[in-house]
Amino acid sequence: MLLSMQGISKSFSGIAALQSASLEIAEGEIMALVGQNGAGKSTLIKILTGAYQRDEGTIRFEGKDVSFATPAESQAAGIATIYQEINLAPQRSVAENIYLSREPRRFGLLDRKAMREGAAKVLKVFNLDIDVDLPVAxxxxxxxxxxxxxRAVTQNARLLIMDEPTSSLDEREVEVLFRTIRTLKENGVAVVFIGHRLDELYAICDRVTIMRDGHTVAVSAMKGMPKMELVRNMLGRELAAFEALARDAGADDARPVRLELKNAGSGLRVRNVDLSIRQGEISGLAGLLGSGRTETARIIFGVDKLERGSLQFNGSERNYSEPAAAIADGIGLVSEDRKIDGIIPDMSIRENMTLALLPKLKKAGIVDRARQDEIVARFIRSLGVKCASPDQPIKELSGGNQQKVLLARWLCTDPSVLIVDEPTRGIDIGAKSEILKLLRGLADQGLSVLMISSEIEELLAAADRVTVLSDGMSVAVLPRQQLSEQTLLAAMAHQVDGASGELA
Structure with missing residues (x-):
């Protein structure tokens, strides 16, 4: 075994990121490493490459116990990483990039001839004939x-880690990359392939390691792991905690459509999305990591520009150039990562809650404190926010209560459409149930909710219909009558008829 990582654990500020995780890869093997956001993939790789130090566990590489203190040490040992954002010096030549910091010298001077010849030789192995004197840009x-x-090959890498290597490539370029990976395999180089496009994983990988919530939950030959089983292992399920929320009532097609996307596209991540959100319903948006869920929300909210297709709000054509325009129409967005894009940790609950409402709370440039206090007290009471006082810093609240404050931030603007991206991520089961009940109650009062979630049990419990995305495209629309764990898993695994939502 070229690499064996066993019992790897790592915590940050008392929160476990990895719990007895493992990863094994043989010489000349292509191993898929998969899992949703927060599964622990990046942390495991950073421990292997010396960017983080493990709390527990063992790492053996080429038969020896290793513990790399820095990424430079792991590189020297024969482990190279190619990140999603390619780390090259764009204005320097191809040859210079390949030999960066390891330039060949002759009589103490840079040997440009040797560098050019070496670069051309190694690229020829991958059937790439280019002018190595040109800038990589x-x-x-x-x-x-x-x-x-x-560059990794010239460093005599024995293990190559590739993080989302196809994310910015078209189909022809993906084939070129795959031919290169197969050449590496033939030469005995092992590859850890971190990706989310299932068809690509089955096309190039020998085995798969699946992570969830900091654990390694499954290891299998790719041929021995059906797509639905792979998706099931990635997502897991806690359905029992939400059974009380499940409803027989389904989507009512007589309800007016509040917001609709048709053939929507933007960049490479959103290619062709059809989506409708009706008045008084929770419309679910599902899909695996990289399917384009968050990017679709960003288009609706005006963060990213709609480049293709159309967006209609209350029957009128829209193309929001900035979030302020979407907010003015009555659209709110609770973002996926509340710590980075949501809360302002050192500000109070009052300040965080009324942030989006401030323009309407000002008189002659001064905030109407009495009105602000009334609004904050009302939403603390109606949403059941547990806090010492409105002046308490939001960072002192639990994850569930922080999420309630973020919901209140948009509810106090009186929106007609509320987008919630992973609304229960990072909070306990009890708080998850509370948040979902709250969303259900808001929808029953007429609010249109777009709920983006990677949790199957949440979609089954709360959604009136679910649109499933794959690789930036809508592949199925499942009304509540057809919603089940089986149909959702099948849709995510590309096994449904996208037009009808029926199992293929």
Whole structure:
């Protein structure tokens, strides 16, 4: 076994990121490493490459116990990483990038001839014939990937870690990359392939390691792991905690459509999305990591520009150029990562809750404190926010109560459409149930809710209909009558008829 990581645990500020996780890969093997956001993939790789130090566990590489203190040490040992954002010096030549910090010298001077010849030779192995004197900025994303791989090969890498290597490539470029990976395999180099596009994983990988919530939950040959089983292992389930929320009532097609996307596209992540949100319903948006869920929300909210297709709000054409325009129409967004894009930790509950409402609370440039206090007290009471006082810093609240404050931030603007991206991420089961009940009650009062979730049990419990995305495209729309664990898993695994939502 080329690499064996066993019993790896790591905590940050008392919160476990990894719990007895494991990863094994043989010489010349292509191993898929998969899992949703927060599964622990990045932390495990950073421990392997010396960016983090493990709390517990063992790492053996080429038959020896290792503990790399820095990424430079892991590179020297033969482990190279190619990140999603390709780390090259764009204005320097291909040859210079391949030999960066390891330039060949002759009589103490830079040997440019040897550098050019060496670069051309290693690229020829991957059937790439380019002018190595040109800056890498002149070449496509796929060629830059090849240059990164060539740099790793010249470092005598025995293990190559590739993080989302196809995210910015088109189909032809993906084929070029896969041919290169197969060449590496033939030469005995092992590859850890971190990705989310299932078809690509089955096309290139020998085995798969699946992570969830900091644990390694499954290891299997790719051929022995059906797509639905892979998705099931990635997502897990806690359905029993939400059974009380499940309803027989389904989507009512007679309800007016509040917001609709048709053939929507933007960049590479959103390619062709159809989505409708009706008045008084919770419309679910599902899909695996990288399917385009958050990017679709960003288009609706005006963070990213709609480049193709159409967006209609209350029957009128829209293309929001900034969030302020969406907010003015009555659209709110509770973002996926509340710590980065949501709360302002050192500010009070009052300040965080009324942030989006401030323009309406000002008189002659001064905040109407009495009105602010009344609004904050009302939402603390109606949402059941547990706090010492409105002046308490929001960072002192539990995750569930922070999420309630963020919901209140938009509810106090009286929106007609509320987008909630992973509304229960990072909070306990009891608080999850509370948040979902709250969303259900808001929808029953007429609010249109778009709920983005990677949790199957939440979608089954709360959604009136679910649109499933895959690789930036809508592949199924499942009304409540057809919603089940089986149909959702099948849709995520590309096994449904996208037009009808029926199992293929």
């Amino acid at each position: 002149r070449f496509s994303a796929a060629t830059r990937q090849m240059v990164s791989i060539a």
